[in-house]
Amino acid sequence: MTLHKNLLSTFLLLHLFIIGAKVSESARIFTIVNHCRETIWPAVIPGEYFNGGGFALKPGQSLVFTAPIGWSGRIWGRTGCNFDKNGNGPCQTGSCGNSLKCSGAGKPPASLAELTLAALDFYDVSLVDGFNLPMSVTPLNGKGNCSIAGCDSDLRNSCPSELAVKGNGRTVACRSACDVFNTDEYCCRGNYGNPSTCQPTYYSKKFKQACPTSYSYAYDDPTSIFTCKGTDYVVAFCSSRKQPVCTYHNRNLICSDSTGLRPSMGKYWWTMILGSTFAITLSIIS
Template identity: 70%
Template structure:
């Protein structure tokens, strides 16, 4: 057996690490895709597993991350951002202060994808804090063994197009987001608090019905649970900005294109294992 280069050792290490990671029980794969026509800046809290909680994503780009069981957090998109080389700047919507990497929640209004990862994962898309972008969550490689609704969640309608003027957020004459009625009017009825702080008295309002009509698979107000909470076991998740709920959603893993309805883990193994075998054989030969 001959000498081998540092690059060869690194490649073997990377492939082996991927194999171990995919086989490790309790990891969920998150693929974040931007199908919007412009660059967005996804934000994640807590963001330790997600490149520190924020990054730029150009139109058509995607990023892949893993998060462990026990992670509970939210993902949203920021728009109209301008960051300098040190990651300092501002956004038209969704800002988490003045930094690219988010350590705190975003400023409303923002469409939120929310997750709690456990033996059965809970996830939803919420408009309770308002709306700024269409967001769809597609589970793949999962099941409904726990009796949950393991299907596509999200908001694929564009509320910016028909946002009531009293809720609209304008920037240079454009409607860039739609605030919640609670945020604008700050009443117990719209905020589901006080006498309205339970699911019996807090009912849909004129404004929440507008949100629900545009986004039937998302929370439109605080107690909109029956049609808005989703439960999956052993799933991975594709979070797509500016997609349709009924669209087949695809993401690249390595050199393979994986689409909703397919098993990401099995597909990853279908190209990693042959590659791993090839590299080991080549290493032994040289």
């Protein structure tokens, strides 16, 4: 199934109408997308620019948000949630209390995207608090290093048994060694509370081997934190870091693949929810 050029133009006009024709140059556009096979409930703190800090994404769906320079926070995914009509209920992993809208940090273990927006942005994906979902942070249309941060591998499949969190007969998350054993060595505290004494451990090395561009322990800075200037971000769950991603910037749909930025999305399905009521599914030929 292909999409004719006139439908693409219609989509762009609809998108422009909904999110507004003008985006401040001091703002960052975030596209949060679910490539998992199950519904997830992304959480964001602070969440004032992200639908109050929590929302649901079905497989293949995305939501678009705009955050200003100066915003600094965390994004993670929750799984196995059961919210009632009032947005109250538990989650199997990543819970931030019993509310759809997060106002506090998530319960470990959870894969975390951490971002600080400034003249030069800093961002990373951290497994220091454990792992519950593969995730990546891809900068688009920025200047500088602008590398992709994230964890492609599903550590639930290779989690050491002593770190595994079980649910419904399967591993649903992988705890950190600090969370399990609570020692200074694993938690980088006390005599181990500095970069020279806090070194990689057996468990953090397993995390790093599986996810080389994610934080595996507290002082894993050199290969884990990235910078970019004036960029938009795609935060994707259960996606390969090489998978094409797209952002809508200055009236243009800008996408990337393994060769860099492209003006179209390539041939794959993409569902984007704009606001809370409008959705459109696209299949575009590059």
